Amino acid sequence: MKTIKPTESELEILKILWERGDCTVRQVHEQFASDKDVGYTTILKFMQIMHTKGLVARDESNKTHVYRAAVSRDVAEQQLVNKFIKDLFDGSATRLVMQALGNHRASNSELAKIRQLLNDLENKK
Amino acid sequence: MKTIKPTESELEILKILWERGDCTVRQVHEQFASDKDVGYTTILKFMQIMHTKGLVARDESNKTHVYRAAVSRDVAEQQLVNKFIKDLFDGSATRLVMQALGNHRASNSELAKIRQLLNDLENKK
DNA sequence: TTGGATATACGAAACTCTTCGTATATTTAC
């Protein structure tokens, strides 16, 4: 099972596909252009490259192709988090968690959610 | 305050400097070469580029320059984690934590450490 | 039916990253 390694632009496009579901190039471009000033053919090119890389699949049965992410968001997040932990934290998920929680203030309800997960993890063991 | 954006190779060199302290190019290359087959001048070039980017500082008073990381490990980790959370998790540190803990098994003592941090965070608020 | 809007494909320029070779200076060792 190969792990994905999207560029920053590719990740942005994947996020749009994950959030909105299947999209045409035009739809992705509209979303993209609400943030950044980037041409239509630039997005088209990105998505063509992503297609050759296997990051997206597309339905070509109509003139206007419809794209979808070829990886689920959950799997992609797993792979990217794993790599991030390996690269920066020598494989220690705990160090990442400490750093993340130390720098961002989480609401009490979020903290409760994490505490719940901690409990589940301990019980499962 | 500008945020750093090291490439993968640059990050590996920073990690060596953080772990071993100040180093010559030769020392970094030795460490690097224990993993990967890469030439001396390649590492030299990386470190020269990192110097122009401000990622490292160097003492040039001797012929053999001595390099040090220009940014502390803690600050670098903060910045990189923040960017990672922004790029992949829409700014939610909690989502990152859930994903990280869900995929990696942490020991009980590690879970206890995280629980302690959670308590501190709640009390501090 | 013809012209404008909309699609894809392709090519290429500008940048960055990775990788080394080579030129040159300095130190060391015989």
Place this chain on the structure above:
DNA sequence: GTAAATATACGAAGAGTTTCGTATATCCAA
């Protein structure tokens, strides 16, 4: 003192990323 070892600097090739322009096909509307 000269040759080998060790440094830095520089240039450049090759790959990948970002960005569009242009060519070409297709659909729709007057």
